Structures are given as C-alpha cells and as structure tokens.
Amino acid sequence: MPALQPTLTAITVTPQAQGFTLCYHQRLILRHTPETPCVWAGAGTADIEMFRGNFSIKDRLHEKVALTDATVLPDATGWSIRFTRGDTICATLRVSADEAGRLVLNLKNDAPSHNRLWLRLAAQPADHIYGCGEQFSYFDLRGKPFPLWTSEQGVGRNKQSYVTWQADCKENAGGDYYWTFFPQPTFISTQKYFCHVDNSCYMNFDFSAPDFHELAFWEDNATIRFECGSDYIELLEKLTALLGRQPELPDWVYDGVTLGVQGGTEVCQQKLDTLRRHGVKVNGIWAQDWSGIRMTSFGKRVMWNWKWNRDLYPQLDERIKAWNAEGVQFLSYINPYVASDRELCAEAAARGFLTKDAAGKDYHVEFGEFYAGVIDLTNPEAYDWYKNVIKENLIAFGCNGWMADFGEYLPTDTHLHNGVSAEIMHNAWPALWAKCNYEALEETGKLGEVLFFMRAGYTGSQKYSTMMWAGDQNVDWSLDDGLASVVPAALSLGMSGHGLHHSDIGGYTTLFEMKRSKELLLRWCDFSAFTPMMRTHEGNRPGDNWQFDSDDDTIAHFARMTTVFTTLKPYLKQAVAQNAKTGLPVMRPLFLHYEEDARTYTLKYQYLLGRDLLVAPVYEQGRDDWTLYLPEDNWVHLWTGETYRGGDVTVAAPLGKPPVFYRADSEWHTLFATLRLLNAL
Template sequence: MQARFVAMEDGFRLDYAGRTLLVHTAARPAFTFGVGVPDVQMYRGNFQITDQASDFPVLTVATIAPQSISMVGEDGFAVELTLTGTDTGFDFSIVTSEATPPTALPANAPGARCNRISVALEAAPDEHIWGGGEQLSYLRLNGRKFPMWTSEPGVGRDKSCELTRIMDAEGMAGGDYWTTNYPQPTFLSSAQYACHLGSSAWSALDFSDPARHRIDVWEGNLTLEFLFAGSMADLVSALSTRFGRAAPLPEWAISGAIIGLKQGAASFDRLEKIRSAGAAVSGLWCEDWVGIRETSFGRRLFWDWRWRADRYPDLAAQIARLHADGIRFLGYVNPYLAIDGTQYAEAAERGFLALRQNEDAPYIVDFGEFDCGIVDFTNPDAADWFAERIIGKEMLDFGLSGWMADFGEYLPTDLRLHDGSDPMLAHNHWPVLWARVNARAIAARGKTADAMFFMRAGFTGVQAQCPLLWAGDQCVDFSRHDGIGTVITAALSSGLVGNVSSHSDVGGYTSLHGATRTPELLMRWAELGAFTPVMRTHEGNRPDDNLQVDSTAEILDHFAAMSRVHAALAPYMRALVAEGAATGLPLQRALFLHYPANHDYACCQDQFLLGPDLMVAPVIEQGATSRQVLLPGEDSWIHVWSGETFSGGAHLVHAPLGSPPVFARHASPYAAVFAALAKARGPIAEGTAK
C-alpha cells in the first residue's frame, strides 16, 4: 500500500491505507509557524522552559504540482505556502524529490524570523498512540502532551504528591509525568504507521486533541518521516533499521546477576557472602572505583576517571582473580570532570572543554556541592581524547568489562561549543555524542563482543551506539510515577523506538526525605529484575540508610533464588539477544506487538512479554500477594512455578514473594528451559516481608 499526496482545491492531503494522515487547507491548516524567544532555566539537570511566542498565522497554498503523486514514485512533489494577511514576504515550502527518502516530508521556512513550526496530523477515534522515547508514566500517549527535552526526570514526578512538591521547592527537582532522561520525537500509531520528527530542537508531541496529533518544534525547518508496515512488530523492526542497532549484549552480561557494591575493598568480601548464599553472579559493579565524595544528597563519586588505590588496593589483581572465576568487573564514568581532579586540568590545557559564551574560560556546572567542566564532544580531538585516554587506557586496559555511562542530560544552553552549534539544538543530541564516545572506545580495543556500557540518557540515534539502557533513578518505593512500576513502562516505550535491551536498578536508587527501602520492595524488584535482560543491583544514593540484598538472611535467600532464575533463562535470553540484533525487536515487549487484535493491550503497561514466549506480570503494588494477569486467548499458558495450564483471559493469580506471575507459551520451543525455572529457584516459603 502506497502513501499518496493528493491535490485539493485549496490545499493537499496525505493518504495511506484508506486513511488520511494530513490535510492542509486554508480552513484547516496542517502547517503553522511563528517566532519565539525561549527562556531556559537549569538547576542541576532540572529545567524550566518557557517561550515568548507570536501567534501562528494561517498559511495558504500558493502552488502545488503535480496533481497527485505517490510517495514512492520517481517524480518530485512541491508545495509552496505563503502567509495570509501579512506583508512579510515569508515563504514556506515542502519539497520531495529523488534525493530525499520516499517517506520523508522535508519542510523549510527560510525566513530569518521563523523559528517555530507546528504540524497537525489527522487522528482517528479508534487510534492508539505510543512512543516518545523512554516514557516512565504512560505507555499509551493519547490525551496528553509530551515535551521532548532530555533532563533529570525528577523525584516523585507527580505534582499532587508531597515529595514532588518538596523537591520542586528545593531546586525544580520534582519532575512531571513527561520528564525523562531519554525523549525521542517519534510516535507509533495503531494504524500501523510511525512518524518521526527529524530535529534535535525542543519539540513536543501533543495528543491532547482527539481529532489531530500536533507536533511543535522550535526550529525554522523540519523533516517528518513516515514509516509504514504490515504489523506493529514489523513497524518496530523498521524503526530499528532506520535508527540503527548497537552491538548485542555480551554473553556474560545475561548469565547471572551483576552485584552493585560501593564499600571499597570490603566489596569483595560482601560479594563472597552473596555467592555463598547460592546467588548466580556474573559481575561485580563497583562505581566507587574512582573514589567517593560525601554530599548532603548522599554518597557520590569523585569525578576523576581513574583507579583510586586508597579505596581499592591491588584492584588489578582482584579483577584478574574475578575474571578467572567467571565474574567480570564493572565501573562508572560520565562526561564531566571535577575541577579538583587531575583530568580536568589536562582537558582544560588542551582546550577540550566547553567554554563560556563571551570568554575563553571553561563553562562550570554545579552538580551539587562540587563543580565540573564539560568535555566538548563537538571537538573531534576532545572526543578521541576521552575515548582513548580515559575509557581506553584508564578503564578497558585496566581490566574493566563494563560500566555505567552516566548523565548526558546536563548540557546548558548558554555555553559555547567548539563547532559553533546552537546549544538549544545540541542539548538533545548530547547523549548520542556521549554514547558514540563509549562505543568508539570499545570498538578501538576490539572488545565489541566482550565489553558493554549502559546509559540512562538518550535521543534519536542512541540506539545505534548504546547496547543497554537503564531506567534511571527511581524512588525506592511503589509510587505510581517514580517507583518500581515505571521501569516496565520505560522498557516497553523505549523498545518501541528501536532500543533492544533495558534494565533497572534492583531496589531503586533515590532515597530522600525519609523514604527508604522495605524488604518487600527490594524483593519484588529482584523478581522483576530476574526477567529483564540484565539483572543488576544498586546500593542507592544512601546505602547506609537502606536495606541491601545481603542485609538479612531472608532478603539474601530470596535474591539468590531470583538470580538463579535469571541465570537459568540464559539460553532463551541468548536467543532473544540474537533476534534483537537481526530484527531490532526488543527483549521486553508490549503485548500488542504479538497480539494486536486485543484493544485491552493498548494500555497495558504493568506486564510484558519477554520475547514471544514468556508473559511476565511483576507484582508492583505494595502489600499485594496476588494480581490480575492478562493472557492472550490465541495461546494456552503454563504457570512456570506450578506447571498449571491457563487459558486466555484475565486471571487473578496467587503471587507470594518468590513466585511472581510468569507464564510460558505452551507451544514454545524453549519449554524445557522454562520448566527448569522452578527447580533453579528452589523452594520458597510463603510469607510477606515487612
């Protein structure tokens, strides 16, 4: 089925598969424009952005030729739009030709005053919309507006809750339902098409009007790309091909739990305690390998990216010992340099730091009781220096097999970059440049199949660089907009735009204003983590105040059991990783990707398919010992813990700690792997952790 532009008496429309996607007439303009002056306030990665914008005058069609054209045809299509009732002489054009992709719709407003464009697409009453990058609160986007600006997501992310109000008062840090580390101006429609905005400017996907989907962008030109497919799964695969695919996860990363500890040399003793309890472990992640910095927020790191012998004596020998025992060592890095570290001075001397706008001095960012410079990745020499000098020599050559590549969201909009680019356009693209530095460092050492990094920040194109997302800094609770459940939504939404693998901090991260982990929260998160591509723990920002996986015998036994389940899934996970590399399909999938006929699945964001053959419905409500599970009627399903067969439909499933509702598709070729999960877990004593 071809998409076609069709000329109308005073405009044109774009049709596909019997549905009109876009109409532009004088009475119903699809394209409007204006002039704006942004006001951007940033405090520690949290943004308040407002705009002083003109009204959007109506545009009318001046010329259109030819009368009708297929988007996949060989001829070009041109539309010239001019202002109504103005004397600015402003022109706006849409031109496609053989030089542009057949599904691309480039629009250009060359007038010097225009820096705002809005496009309205036609919506249908029965249409479902998803996408927007990595969304944390809502999988289905209908009825809401989603600004696209990478930032700290905030704490609480719910303006009606006390924690969010406190954090807003303390530093704009409460967030909202749409704030995210990884936005992307791409949406998917249940009409089996996707639309992508080709701009890194501030933009918004607005689905609040049931009649029209609106895309706003703060730039004087844009390209809309449309992709079409015969199924939603094929559409996701097409998006993955469009944006690119990163290297697959290495074998060790999916073969056991990665234990996050930051206790210096004592971390090795704690690791042995966890292993002695029967945990299946494939990695030790010590983000404090670079040293620590105690702040009022909690235990932070010293941002000078090199081994600190005072905290980890004889670390190289310890890494070698772990490696010989089948365990990899992971660290931490981010793209900023503390001004009291040695690498900051080196970067400043070489001219590798972003500068203040009106002077040749490094731009300094306050990260919360310490200041940092920004390595300017628009300078190719600076990017090469970071990849080789820091990641290559200090990390890979030292023996690290992986790391958290943190941050990427903090690029201010009032600095000066090496390539002269506008920071308002560079801000969203910054995480992609950061991901590219990490991927380049690994490739240069020939370790693409053996080492990995994981990121929380992203934008269009990060899919081709970063092999593993992590869902950011959730609160250590069950809250609706910032707790355990949001990491499911994050994985499903990011997977729809071409990111194959996602995971989260088991136990959450943010502990502020008296919020601390409960045994129940930690154990439920371990159950969820066992059925994600990578199972990794984190001690959080206040490790001394919070329960850890080895804090009590009950928690440790439970965690060890779940880690064994994760390890037992490795043959199936390995196949999914290979499938993702070949097709771009994510490992964690929204139900509608495989079962599009059931409209109840459009909004389902509290359970997921792990590949095509496992239905995972984690318990994400405090105090719950059962939960409702949706099972597609096209298949029969086997409860992996009891072996009981379930038919399709909604079922209330008993779910004590240690037995999260997980079902295997009856006809799966991996039936033997799934049947072994209960044995790998071992016996579980029913009860409720307090």
C-alpha cells in the same frame, strides 16, 4: 480533480478546493483547508534555565500564525507545497521519498524572522500512540502533550504527590509525567506507521486532539520521515533499520547478578564471598566509586576524576584478574564531565577541550556542591582525547564494563567547538556520548565482551548504546517514579527502537525520609530476574536502604532468583540476538504478538519477555495475589503448572513467585518447566 503522482506510487497528493490531502500507503497523513490548516509558523524566544539537570523551559512566543493558503507544485521527484498568509508569512513543505521509499517531509520557514513551526498530522480518534523515547508514566501517549527534552527524570514525577511537591520546593526537581532522560521524536501509530523527526531541537508532540497530532519545533526547519508496515513487528524492523540496532550482550551478562558495591576492594571481596557462599549467582561487581568518593548533603557521590583511586581500592588491578579467573567481571563508572578540582579537568582545560562561556572561558556546571567542566565532544581532538581516557583508564585497566552516566546536563548557554547552538545540541548530546563509548570498545576489539550502560539517550543511541538502564527511580511504590514506572519505560523505549533495558534493583533515589524496604527490594529482584540484566544499586544513601545482604533471608531470595535468571540464559540470548538482528525488543508490549486483541493496547504494567513468557510484576505493597490479563492462547502458570486460555486471572503471588506464564506451545516449554522444579527445591 485527479491525484498528482510523479513516480512516487506510495505517496498521493490530491489537491482539493483551497487545500489538499497527502496520503502514504493509503494512510491519510496531512489534510489542509483554510479552515483547518496543517502548517503554522511563528517566532519565539526560548527561556531555558538549568539547575542540576532540571530544566525550567518557557517560550516567549511573539507570534503563531496559521498558514491558510496552500499551492501544490508537482515535479519529477515529488511536490513543493507553498504555504502563505498574507505577503510576509510563508513556509515550504517539500514532499518526497528517500532511497528506502520512506515518505520524507522537509518543512522550512521562508520568513527570516520566524523560528518556530507547527505541523498537524491527520489522526483518527481511535488511534493509539507509542514511543517518544522512554516514557515512565504513560505507554499509550494518546490524549496528552509530550515535550521532548533530555533532563533529569524528576523526583516523584507527579504534581499531585507530596514527594514531587517536596522536590519542587527544594530545587525544582519534582518533574512531571513527561520528564525523561531519553526523549526521542519518534512515534508509532496503530494505523501501522511510524513517524520520526531528524531534528534535535526542543519539540512538543501533542496527541491531545481527536483528529490531529500537533508537532511543534523550536527551529525554522524540520525533516519528518514516515514508513508503514503490515504489522508492528515489521514496522519495528523498518524503524530500527533506519535508526540502528544494539549489538548482542556479552555472554557473562546472563550468568547472574551484577552487585552494586561501594567502599573499597575488601568490601567488594567480602560481599562477593558472602553471596557466593550462599548460592547467589554473581556475574560481576559494579563499583561506581572506583575513582573515589565525595560526600555531599545528597549523599555519597562519585569523585569525577576517571582514574583508579589506589587509596580506596588498593590492589584492585590484581584483584580484577583474580575475579575474572573466577568468572566475575569488574565494572566501573564514568560520565562526560570532569570535576573542576581534580587533575583530569586541569588537563582538559590546558588542552582547550572544555566547552566555553560567552566570554570564551571554560564553562563549569554546578552538580550539587561541586563543579565540573564539560568535555566538548564536538571538538574532534577533545572527543578523541576522552575516548582515549576510556581506552586507557577503564579498558586497559581491566574494566569489563561501566555505567556511562549522565549526558542530559548540557547547558543551553554554553558554546561549542562545532558552532552549533547548545540549544540544538542538547538533545543530541547523549547519543554523541554513547558514540564515544561505543567507539572505544570497537577500536580496542572489546565490542561484545565489555558492556557499558546508560540512562540518557536520543536518536542515535540505538546504534551506540549497548544497554540502557531506567535511571534513578525512587525507593518506593509510586506509579510514576517507583518500581511500576520501569515497565512502561522499557516498553516505550522498545517501541522507539531500543530493545535492551534494565533497572536498579530496589531503586536509587532516597530522599525526604524515603527508605527502601525489604519487601520492595525483593519484589524488584523478582521483576529483574525477567529482564535482560540483573544489577543492584545501594542508592544515594545506602545506610537508609535495605540491601541485598541485609539478612540471610534476602540473600537466599537472591540465590533463588539469580538461579531463575541464569536458567533462562539460552532463552534470553535468543531474544537478545533477535533484537540485534531485527530490532524486536526483548521486553515487548503484548500487542506485538496479539494485535487483534484490543485489550492488549491498554496494558502498560505487564509485558512479554521474548515471544513466550508473559510477566506481570507485583508493584503494590503488601500483596500476596495479583490480577492480570492473558490474551487468548494456551498459557501455563510458571510456578504451579496450571493451564489458562486467557482473560482476567488472579493468581497467588508470594515473594519469589512473580506472576509469570509461558506459552504451552513454546519450543522452550521444557526449559520453563525446569524453573518450576527448581523453585520447588
């Protein structure tokens, strides 16, 4: 039977005996027969409980039915495919193209009682799959399901580890391999297409089966977009054209490390003076406790009242001006919640700007021995008021940046001004929070000068979040929640369209007798020198962790590595500018530039920084050498000048000399060679 092709030359729907196939640019997207249906419908009741950003999510599924019968009806703008099973179970798939020529599938349950949908996309056993937001445990997602729900990333994130078990026992906080601050219903296939879902409901993308990918939606409709590319670079350019791209970073970001310091104005000054006196390149001070502190059993917490605390930080306004004159920025902290026992929450409550409970009263969330109100960002007046808090209390005060924390805590039982279910808004919330921060910069003319960085995200964060950070890694060597986990996190986020990423040097989470060692801090520093931004964090229990100024040797190490970082400034700026222009991430999987090399598709703990630097961080304790893979090219070892052609290589990897190689043919080879000379001094 001939294919039906109404004006959509890239899309082909071909009826077959009791079924059909749908192809897009010669890629098979859907295959339907009564024996292997591609659409399922059903009904369920979500059972979602949140405790401090950790979610227990179950679906009380009442029905899941395969829609075995399909009728294809072409028209001038596409096709309508009617799926049925009996007289009462039915759904419609609308096939069309958008203005950019992308394939668009609009799937809708026609039975009012049904609020669940499943769509099975055709797959090949050899496919590799990347994306789904920020994934810490896996880079190639093939072979596993990935529920997509923004939450705390979990402590340990591996059900086989003792730390995860301890966290689960304490407060269900251990997490699993798919827990993430930044999920996103977007994936890229090695068939060189991307698939993106417009919805924000709870979803599960299951890549376990060899011949299909099953996308599950806890909603009665879904809009799915596809686009193809001749290579992965073109594909990312097309994806980021759809989702948006990050602006370039402020110039000062490349001028050294941002020191995470707490304790007051003089503590900041003393640490700054000490490090600069010993040759550390410092671009800024990040004092997250600028608004005060609250001590809890978890450790030192910020006071969630977003105003300058004059008692803890006397004369901070004048000190910021002095620091700025010396090329040192001041960064602070804010999140979209306000402490219930402070005046900013009282003001928000009086204006009716907090989300509500079922009885219409202000909803307060327990955040760990204190409560906070949730600013209702769906209320235009509340949104503008909070944006003005950022403008007046942070920007006008003189902050050159801040951590725009959280965003993943929206409870599903709260009630919002826009009338949309909080279950549907939950995933969208971090991107709305990013938009609020972005507009505060844009409307004050500070975009490109002031930087905010976030951990939570979703579709839309590409447009509005100026920098991501990896969240709260353990201060340990674990693969799923330690130093190693940051690399697949950056790579998966880059394949989801967000190309700017960094992490807390040394990690953050300090629980269950964990203590950050000197070796871990130095290895993390080595890694961070080859990312777009260097920033330290004391951790939630600073006294238990080795810090950047714990001894003279550590300070000297930071001096060496910040010199490496600042020397790379012109190269990094070029890579960041390319991300802003085309969406090509700064930290890249190797197959973006070596797609004919099958080995590169399996590498998750090494990356390309820009086009010409290959970085393989040491993420195991007690190592002084490291084995990595080089795709075929002319490579030069950064620290020795030795040349390599490719393959598995083992090199010496002492502290301060992480395994890094550059392309001999790079236009930047002279710059890279200077690093060898600098490190020898």
